[in-house]
Amino acid sequence: MPIGLTVRVLKVGLTGGIGSGKSAVANRLTALGAVLVDSDRIAREVVAPGSEGLAEIVAAFSDRVLDAHGALDRAALGALVFGDETARRRLEAITHPRVRARAAELVAAAPADAVVVNDVPLLVEVGLAPTYHLVVVVQTAVATRLARLSRDRGMDRAEAERRIAAQADDDRRRAAADVLLGNDGTLDELHAAVDALWRDRLLPYERNVREQRVARPPEQVVLTEPDPTWPEQYARLAARIRHAAGADLRVDHIGSTAVPGLAAKDVIDLQLTVGSLAEADGPLADRLAEAGFPRLPGEWWDNPRPAGSERWEKRLHGSADPGRPVHLHLRVAGSPGWRYALLMRDHLRADPAQRAVYLQVKRELAATAPDSAGYATLKDPWFDEEHLRAEEWAAQTGWRP
Known part of the structure; x- marks a missing residue:
């Protein structure tokens, strides 16, 4: 989703590890007025039954990756590509360009004064940070994430640990973050932090980008x-x-x-x-x-x-x-x-x-x-x-x- 001369919206990249509570931040930003572009949702859309993306995946990996109804069997596909770098890259070459193209369409359709939040689980891993005006990372202790994955998704501990280990670690995400939202407290505390981010930074940032105006630092020397x-x-x-x-x-x-x-x-x-x-x-x-x-x-x-x-x-x-x-x-x-x-x-x-x-x-x-x-x-x-x-x-x- 490159920054181009025809798109005048503020583009915010939102990411965080599995179980960090990234979806809660996305939902709050949407409630405040942001336009959400959900990469996971788009990723499902571009491989839906009847799509060119699904046809290409079947051509690459055989119909073993289809379920009884002709839809993509994600577990079967995951078993084929997990741990196989060549297979993973082959899959990414099919899906990533389609996801990026669809995301760009949604951004282009956003209102001229929109704050567009792109929810991208692997934003850091695939090097997308420079394409956004701002990157927001939701950071949560691993112990908290493991408990959430067990409670909310019914995931056993071994599978949860495997999923967490497959993603970027906290240090790598922190280095990519313009804004770091800690989410080890209550939902009310998280909402308060998101509300302050929206009010004090995202809204004035969007206005300044649209009007091509510099946010001047204070004149007083500190x-x-x-x-x-x-x-x-x-x-x-x-x-x-x-x-x-x-x-x-x-x-x-x-x-x-x-x-x-x-x-x-x-x-x-x-x-x-x-x-x-x-x-x-x-x-x-x-x-x-x-x-x-x-x-x-x-x-x-x-x-x-x-x-x-x-x-x-x-x-x-x-x-x-x-x-x-x-x-x-x-x-x-x-x-x-x-x-x-x-x-x-x-x-x-x-x-x-x-x-x-x-x-x-x-x-x-x-x-x-x-x-x-x-x-x-x-x-x-x-x-x-x-x-x-x-x-x-x-x-x-x-x-x-």
């Missing part, structure tokens, strides 16, 4: 202590940007959140490398906006180093997601601003002493700066000096961007 998940967040954003760009463009994590141990404003800075500013102004800008990264209006430059030289022009996009502020800098490959962003990041990563000095400067300025613009301006004298040290370090180490 430094956040180092967050170990910043690199994971960058990785998710970069994958989404590459998918939207339609090419394997270079996306780097830059700025303070890219430097381990450094307190920073909780804004992820990314640099997208382009061949020219004309490329940045072309269809790429529209694709980024559709993916949730609209362009900020006006003209943007980086302050040059040394000060007083010609300004370094760039394009600047932000995030439409109110829950994750982003600055997306589009800079031309090899340009001074492009090189400078990578040099300063790598120098601060490599030099603990200068990193400590910079942290102290940041804390002092954050305490006195009236707003983000003033904070950035007040840092300029330090960066003028640090740029010289960084260039010396680059020459000594042979650094290249």
